[in-house]
Amino acid sequence: MEIARITWARSAMAAAAMLLLAGCGGNQPEPVMEPEPAPAPPPVEEPTPPPREEKPAWVDPNQQYASTLVNIHFDFNKYNIRSEDKPKLEAIGALLKNNADFKLLIEGHCDERGTNEYNMSLGEQRALSTKRYLVSLGVSEGRFTTISYGEERPLDMGQNEAAWAKNRRCQFRVEAPRP
Amino acid sequence: MRGRGGRREAGDRVIARAGSAALLTAVWALAAAGPAGAQGRPDLIEVRKASDPSIAVGIGKYESVPADRVGSSPGNVLAFDLEISGWFEAKKPGLLPPRTLNDWARLGAEVVAEMELQGDELQASVRDVGTGNLLLERSYPGTLGPLRDRIHRFADDVVKSFTGEQGLARTRILCEWSPAAGQDKRIVLMDVDGFGMRELTGEQALELSPRWSPGGGAALYTSFSSGYPDVYLHDLKVGGRDKVAHYEGLNAQGDLSPDGQQLVLTLSYSGDPEICSKDLASGKIRRLTNDQATDASPSWSPDGRRVAFVSDRSGQPQVWMMDADGSRVERVTVRGSYNTAPDWSPDGTRLAYCSLRSDGFQIQVIDLESRQVSTVTEGGGCEDPSWSPDGRSILYSRKAGGRTDLYITNLNERKALRVTHGSGSYTVPDWSPYR
Numbered sequence: 001m002e003i004a005r006i007t008w009a010r011s012a013m014a015a016a017a018m019l020l021l022a023g024c025g026g027n028q029p030e031p032v033m034e035p036e037p038a039p040a041p042p043p044v045e046e047p048t049p050p051p052r053e054e055k056p057a058w059v060d061p062n063q064q065y066a067s068t069l070v071n072i073h074f075d076f077n078k079y080n081i082r083s084e085d086k087p088k089l090e091a092i093g094a095l096l097k098n099n100a101d102f103k104l105l106i107e108g109h110c111d112e113r114g115t116n117e118y119n120m121s122l123g124e125q126r127a128l129s130t131k132r133y134l135v136s137l138g139v140s141e142g143r144f145t146t147i148s149y150g151e152e153r154p155l156d157m158g159q160n161e162a163a164w165a166k167n168r169r170c171q172f173r174v175e176a177p178r179p
Numbered sequence: 180m181r182g183r184g185g186r187r188e189a190g191d192r193v194i195a196r197a198g199s200a201a202l203l204t205a206v207w208a209l210a211a212a213g214p215a216g217a218q219g220r221p222d223l224i225e226v227r228k229a230s231d232p233s234i235a236v237g238i239g240k241y242e243s244v245p246a247d248r249v250g251s252s253p254g255n256v257l258a259f260d261l262e263i264s265g266w267f268e269a270k271k272p273g274l275l276p277p278r279t280l281n282d283w284a285r286l287g288a289e290v291v292a293e294m295e296l297q298g299d300e301l302q303a304s305v306r307d308v309g310t311g312n313l314l315l316e317r318s319y320p321g322t323l324g325p326l327r328d329r330i331h332r333f334a335d336d337v338v339k340s341f342t343g344e345q346g347l348a349r350t351r352i353l354c355e356w357s358p359a360a361g362q363d364k365r366i367v368l369m370d371v372d373g374f375g376m377r378e379l380t381g382e383q384a385l386e387l388s389p390r391w392s393p394g395g396g397a398a399l400y401t402s403f404s405s406g407y408p409d410v411y412l413h414d415l416k417v418g419g420r421d422k423v424a425h426y427e428g429l430n431a432q433g434d435l436s437p438d439g440q441q442l443v444l445t446l447s448y449s450g451d452p453e454i455c456s457k458d459l460a461s462g463k464i465r466r467l468t469n470d471q472a473t474d475a476s477p478s479w480s481p482d483g484r485r486v487a488f489v490s491d492r493s494g495q496p497q498v499w500m501m502d503a504d505g506s507r508v509e510r511v512t513v514r515g516s517y518n519t520a521p522d523w524s525p526d527g528t529r530l531a532y533c534s535l536r537s538d539g540f541q542i543q544v545i546d547l548e549s550r551q552v553s554t555v556t557e558g559g560g561c562e563d564p565s566w567s568p569d570g571r572s573i574l575y576s577r578k579a580g581g582r583t584d585l586y587i588t589n590l591n592e593r594k595a596l597r598v599t600h601g602s603g604s605y606t607v608p609d610w611s612p613y614r
Contacts, residue, residue, distance in 0.1 A: 077495070077517075079473070115519040115533050115540075115562050116355075116607055117388055117432050118489055118496055120401075120408070121445055121452040121475035124429040128451055146447070147407055148429050152385055157360060 061102065061174045068095050069172040072130065073165060077114070079125040081133050089130065092172060093137035105173040106130050108148045109155075111164035116150055123148030130170045145175075233268040233592060234341060236261055237277065237288030237308065243296045249327045250374055253294060256327060259372045260334030260348035261292070262596055265571045265589030266341060283308045290314060292337060294330065301326065303333040305340075315340050327374070345613055347371055347567055352574065352598070353379075353389035353398050354585060354608040364606065366400045368415070371610070373585070373598040379413060380404075380420075388432045388607055392439060395612045399423075399433040399442070410444055424457060426464075432476050436483045441503075443467070443477035443486050454488050456503065467505035476520050479503075480527050487511065487521040487530055498532050498545075511545060514552065518543075520563045524570045531555075531564035531573050542575050544590070555588055556595065565610045574598070576606045 062069060069092065072085035081089065096102055108127030110119040127146035135141050156163035244253040258269035270288045277283045283291050294303045299321035305314045317336055319329035328349065335346030350371045355364040356378075363385040369376040380386065385403040392399065398413045410424035410433040424430040428447035435442055442457040446464070454468045454477045468474045472492035479486060480500075487500040498511040498521045512518035517535035524531070524544075534543045539559020545552045560578035567574065572589045583604035586595045599605045 077491070114496075114517065114535075115476070117445075117476045117563075118473070118519045120387070120429065120431050121447075121473045121489075124447045124452050125473045128428070128447065146428055148447075149385075150387075152364065152387070 058178060061099070061176045065095055065174065068092055069174065071169040071171050074126055074168040074170075076111070076164070076168065077122070079108075079122065079129045081129060086133070089133050090137060093134050093139050095174075096134070096139045096143060099176070101177055103143045103145065103175045104134070105145045105147065105175060107153075107171040107173070108146065109153060109167060109169050109171065110151045111167040112151045112154060112159070113164065114151070116152075120148050120150035123150045126168075126170050233266055235270055235287050235289045236267045236305075236337075237270045237272070237283045237286060237291035239283070239291040239293035239306075240276075241294040244294050244301065244326065244330075245296070248325075249330065253326075253330055256330045256372065256374075257292060257294065257334055259596070260331055260346070261337060262594075263348070263371065263567075263572065263587050263589070264334070264338045264342075264344075264346050264569075265591055266338055266344075268592075280306070280308050280311055292333075294333065296326075301329045301333065303330075305337055331370075344569055347569060347572070349614045350568060351395075351611040351614075352585065352608050353391060353400075353611070354576070355387055355389065355606045356603055357606075358603045360604075362603075363403075366398065366402075366413075367605075368398070369599075371587075371598070373600060376601065379415075390434050390609050391611050392435050393437050393612065394439070395614065397435075399435060401431040401433070410442070423459065434478050436479050436503075437481060438483060441483075443479060443488075445475055445477065454486065454505075456486075465505070467501060467503075468508075469505075478521050478523055480523050481525055482527055485527075487523060489519045489521065498530060500530075511547070512552075522564050522566055524566050525568055526570055529570075531566060533562045533564065533575075542573055542588070544573070555590060555593065556586075557593075561586075563607045565608050567610055568613045574608050574610045576608060 070088055072088055073082065096104060106127040108123035108125070110123050124146060127148055131144045131146055134144065154167045156166045238254045238258050241253045246252050249256060254271060258271055261267035262269050270286050272286065277286060288308050290305050291308055292303070292305045294301060301319040303319065304316040306312065307314055315337060317333060319332055323329050323332065331348035334348040338344060338346035348371065352369050352371055354367060356367040357364045364387060366379040366386045366389045367376050368379060379398060382404055387401045389398050389400040397415055400411055400413065401408050402411050405425065408429055408431050409422050410430045411420045412423045413420040423442060424433065424444055424446065426446055426448040429445060429452055431445050433442050433444040440459055442459060444455060444457065445452050446455045447453070449466065451471055452474050453466055454474045456465045456467055457463070467486065468490065470492050472490050475489045477486050477488040484503055485500050486503055487498060489496050490499050493510065495516045496519050498518050499508060500511055501508040511530060512532065515534050515536065518532050520533045521530045528548060529544050529546050531542055531544050533540055536554065540562050541554050541559065542556040542561045542564045543552055543554050555573060556575065558579065561575050564573045564575045571591065572587050574585060574587050576583055577586050583606055585598040585605045585608050587598060588595045
């Protein structure tokens, strides 16, 4: 630190001496002729960049269309589509027609009553019967996958008719390619 | 206890039926000779008929057998083993263990079983309470395996000696287990008394419908490991598994034929759940049912000729059966609105199934010859029956008091013995073949 300060002091003194010499106006060096600067190149015509595309952040279609992809329900031990659920399926069918790259996973579920194995088959029947209804609306069969969870994934753990009715259902999940 | 009238004089049946003193002497000599000597000669004390009331067995001394090496009370292990055989009723003494045979007689015991550990050798005996005669004496050296397993061997030897039948103490159970409400089920394996439970795969995937292979060396089950229900064959000795059915849609409820060559299972690739068979060697699939109905739970008959299954083709789920090629379809259950989960008795003469009754789900047994039906459980909540390998008892799950546990009911005594006591719920059990 000390050494640094001394060095700085010395160079300051040298600079002051130089200034003194310059002030005297004695042996000034000849001004050097600067070469003529090259003419500035003509401005290149830049293409106007396109305005930034306002791409919305990717939204999971399952959130975007949550109000369409609602559960449908079944009577105990049944897998026929209830008439009040047909408009729901029609809306889902329209969604699939309007979005050719959407595929649909249909999950079939049962309430806890009855044997687990029979309910696995019953859940599959519910999913397949829902798929058949959607195919009948004109959506191609290859766009559906079915899966049965039987009674293994209840929405409501209650042991009463309200809970059971909620659990006898098909759930939907859109599988769409992410852009 | 059904079939037992007033209290009998201790030991009357055992002694009376054993007949002459000469036979008893022979049994004694035999017992004294130990297992080596027993192998060469028949060692029946008396052969009992299946309809006989059970023998009251006192669980005598076992203080020298350390509970910490057994995993629980050695007396309880022996008592459970003898009781699930259906031939014995265990008399466990209270705080003051009987000292004399007269004490045991007062407790109602006809015979008394005792165990003693000398060095690492388990010495076990059965004595007649009335006469004091030694009816059975065996020793089980450490080379035979863990102490608990040697108690099971003793129980099986007692059953064999008194009945001529193979005991169940060393059989095992496969079932679904959910650790807590809302958690996926996984397949577990345990001893028939619920001890030594272990998960088969350790995977975090939903696993369902376990079934033993005919020899007991493998387990079939459905797993959602791939995200979809597929059927796996799991080698229980080596630990590896093969995916044996993973077609479009549902692949579930696999059951291996008695010769181990064919699988029956439920597949929905054709558009609805159908019972199919698959030849394991060629991989060829054969569709056995062909209707729009909900079909489920196929089960091979013990002779491999018939398949029982569930179908709602009549409007409600009922038990049906057909030949292994899908022909000769026949409805089995005709009463009630819901009959499911059929399982064949080992002799192929009866089917056990789950039936919805006015008091809830019960296990019923139908005799295939007479078509006579009997309800074998009480209280409701009973599902998924599986026969014992001796065809005398049924294992099932029962939902009661907020729990779902496994129980065993002997068809003669109709007494329900609870198998599982741990946390979580236990469902869809399958009883192993004899070891």
